[in-house]
Amino acid sequence: MTIRIYNSLGRTKEDFRPLDPNMVRMYVCGITAYDRCHIGHARSAVVFDVVVRHLRRQGYNVIFIRNFTDIDDKIILRAREEGVTTTKLAEREIRHFTEDMDALGVLPADVEPRATQHIPEIVSLIETLIASGHAYEASGSVYFSVRSFPAYGALSGRNIEELRSGARIAPGEEKRDPLDFALWKASKPGEPEWESPWGKGRPGWHIECSAMAMKYLGPTIDIHGGGLDLIFPHHENEKAQSEAATGRPFVRYWMHNGFVTIRGEKMSKSLGNFVTIREILSAHHPEAIRLFLLSKHYRSPLDYSEELLAESEAALERCYAALADAKKALSSCGERDRPLTDDLNEAASVVESIKERFDLAMADDFNTASAIGHLFEGVRALNRLSQSAVKAPSRRYHRPLTAGVAAIREIAGTLGILSQDPETFLRRKNLDAIARLGMDEAGILAAIERRASARAARDWTTADTVRSELERMGILLQDGPEGTTWTMKRQTQAETQGGQRP
RNA sequence: GGCGGCGUAGCCAAGUGGCCAAGGCGACGGUCUGCAAAACCGUUAUUCCCCGGUUCGAAUCCGGGCGCCGCCUCCA
Numbered sequence: 001m002t003i004r005i006y007n008s009l010g011r012t013k014e015d016f017r018p019l020d021p022n023m024v025r026m027y028v029c030g031i032t033a034y035d036r037c038h039i040g041h042a043r044s045a046v047v048f049d050v051v052v053r054h055l056r057r058q059g060y061n062v063i064f065i066r067n068f069t070d071i072d073d074k075i076i077l078r079a080r081e082e083g084v085t086t087t088k089l090a091e092r093e094i095r096h097f098t099e100d101m102d103a104l105g106v107l108p109a110d111v112e113p114r115a116t117q118h119i120p121e122i123v124s125l126i127e128t129l130i131a132s133g134h135a136y137e138a139s140g141s142v143y144f145s146v147r148s149f150p151a152y153g154a155l156s157g158r159n160i161e162e163l164r165s166g167a168r169i170a171p172g173e174e175k176r177d178p179l180d181f182a183l184w185k186a187s188k189p190g191e192p193e194w195e196s197p198w199g200k201g202r203p204g205w206h207i208e209c210s211a212m213a214m215k216y217l218g219p220t221i222d223i224h225g226g227g228l229d230l231i232f233p234h235h236e237n238e239k240a241q242s243e244a245a246t247g248r249p250f251v252r253y254w255m256h257n258g259f260v261t262i263r264g265e266k267m268s269k270s271l272g273n274f275v276t277i278r279e280i281l282s283a284h285h286p287e288a289i290r291l292f293l294l295s296k297h298y299r300s301p302l303d304y305s306e307e308l309l310a311e312s313e314a315a316l317e318r319c320y321a322a323l324a325d326a327k328k329a330l331s332s333c334g335e336r337d338r339p340l341t342d343d344l345n346e347a348a349s350v351v352e353s354i355k356e357r358f359d360l361a362m363a364d365d366f367n368t369a370s371a372i373g374h375l376f377e378g379v380r381a382l383n384r385l386s387q388s389a390v391k392a393p394s395r396r397y398h399r400p401l402t403a404g405v406a407a408i409r410e411i412a413g414t415l416g417i418l419s420q421d422p423e424t425f426l427r428r429k430n431l432d433a434i435a436r437l438g439m440d441e442a443g444i445l446a447a448i449e450r451r452a453s454a455r456a457a458r459d460w461t462t463a464d465t466v467r468s469e470l471e472r473m474g475i476l477l478q479d480g481p482e483g484t485t486w487t488m489k490r491q492t493q494a495e496t497q498g499g500q501r502p
Numbered sequence: 503g504g505c506g507g508c509g510u511a512g513c514c515a516a517g518u519g520g521c522c523a524a525g526g527c528g529a530c531g532g533u534c535u536g537c538a539a540a541a542c543c544g545u546u547a548u549u550c551c552c553c554g555g556u557u558c559g560a561a562u563c564c565g566g567g568c569g570c571c572g573c574c575u576c577c578a
Contacts (some may be wrong), residue, residue, distance in 0.1 A: 011506090017512070031578075044578035066571095074576065157505060166574070227578030229509095235576090258507085258577070264570070266578065280534060295526075296515065300508075301571070308514060311527040318526085318541095361516090370516050373525035380525095382540085387542055391534095439520090467538075478539050487540080495564075 003363045008254035009155050013365055018222040024055050024062045029226035032069040033093035034078045038274035040260040040267050046112035046290055047257045047298040048225045049106045053414050054362050065216050066109035070116050071202050086192050103285050107406040111216050113207035119194045122203045123210045126183045134244040138174035140186030140199040146179040149240045153419040156232035181237050183207045206237040219246040220328040225255040253443045257298045287417040288313040294368040322379045324422035329386035332403050338394035340398050347381040354378035358411040378408050448484050
């Protein structure tokens with residue numbers, strides 16, 4: 001199936017044809033390691049994680065690189081404020097990031113290179129650019145000459161002359177053109193520094209990505225990803241310096257994810273309206289967070305709110321409940337050969353077709369929102385089969401139930417959800433919830449016992465009193481053929497109002 | 503100012519020329535149940551911000567409004 005990708009360069013959807021038919025070279029800009037990551041960083045990571053997972057499931061051999069910027073102005077500034085070295089600060093934040101990613105189920109990249117560990121490659125790339133007249137040295141710094149690269153502005157759709165009129169040269173910079181950008185920055189006293197042919201200094205921000213991408217993936221890579229805000233100047237500059245150095249196209253498909261907003265505004269440090277990944281993880285299941293992040297197409301803005309996260313959580317629970325029910329149904333469908341009704345045959349065919357429809361949605365520029373729609377159609381069809389299988393057992397349920405569970409798990413695997421055992425997930429969720437309320441299960445089980453005796457005696461008043469007492473604490477009872485089970489009441493919108501966060 | 507995006511049910515969100523406008527959350531009615539819950543079934547947008555136009559036919563294309571947002575400086 002041909003995948004179509006919206007290419008930021010050209011702003012159209014194009015058929016995806018990697019340089020080598022079965023291999024995908026992919027690079028995504030990671031974080032600058034100076035502070036905790038928020039849900040916006042999580043979105044970028046999860047979106048490209050899903051791209052990698054999907055490409056791999058389609059049979060591509062994906063080489064995936066995600067870098068860490070571990071030296072830059074912000075890191076130097078923050079390290080100074082905290083009185084630690086830039087290395088220590090970066091190490092710490094990289095560790096936090098890695099922990100966040102592990103928690104979110106984001107697969108590690110094949111290589112996670114750091115700028116400071118690639119100084120020789122960076123220096124060598126800069127030397128090439130100087131030799132070919134695309135860069136020049138001035139007082140120990142090296143700048144890229146934008147004028148020397150006529151295609152500059154093509155990626156971001158910017159007009160060079162307009163950019164030039166708005167740009168200015170900062171004090172201490174010796175640029176020949178206001179648009180020129182630093183490849184190498186001469187160090188100021190007290191700053192971290194590395195040896196170079198131009199004296200001690202450190203790499204500029206953009207050059208590290210070119211050097212590392214080309215080191216691990218070669219001069220032309222298939223997919224380069226990052227947040228929308230990286231298009232200009234970061235990716236424009238990366239493209240210019242890489243192509244100036246090699247004379248070959250740097251990236252075949254540029255992908256940019258949209259922002260996470262909060263109350264309609266971009267989440268950012270400067271506005272102070274950000275919510276860290278860690279905060280959200282403390283209140284929500286990681287897979288619910290993934291489902292939320294994937295609920296909208298990756299290029300559109302996604303508005304964050306507690307209510308929407310709670311909705312995703314409810315939707316996720318529904319999926320797990322369906323898998324758990326299907327398992328039970330499977331064990332009770334028996335050997336009797338009873339034909340299925342038309343609508344059940346239809347449910348069976350829905351279940352058998354969701355993989356294909358899911359892949360079709362994903363092939364259209366990774367339309368996860370649409371793909372999730374198909375997933376839920378599968379869930380409903382599976383529920384229908386499970387319910388009938390219990391009511392009117394027949395061995396004819398065996399195949400669609402088994403296929404349905406397998407299909408749902410497989411496509412969910414592309415999204416990085418439904419990876420746990422359903423019973424374990426549901427039980428854990430309940431135990432976690434009562435633990436948060438400071439309760440334990442013994443009390444609940446005792447109450448269920450009391451109610452069971454009352455019910456046996458047909459004392460409905462007592463039975464209902466016990467049940468409503470538990471319900472007031474947020475615990476719902478479910479009477480089934482094998483006795484009574486308990487579960488936590490789902491949070492509704494009304495109940496989450498004025499919830500955990502302002 | 504330049505460039506770009508968005509406006510679909512109570513909320514979230516697919517769909518970008520033609521089957522009844524996906525799916526999720528919520529709400530309501532039904533099946534089930536002692537009553538419930540869960541699940542299932544049904545209902546919940548004669549209509550896609552507004553006004554014109556093109557077309558046999560438009561949420562989808564064109565023109566004009568209105569509203570919201572982003573980039574143009576570090577930013578996922």
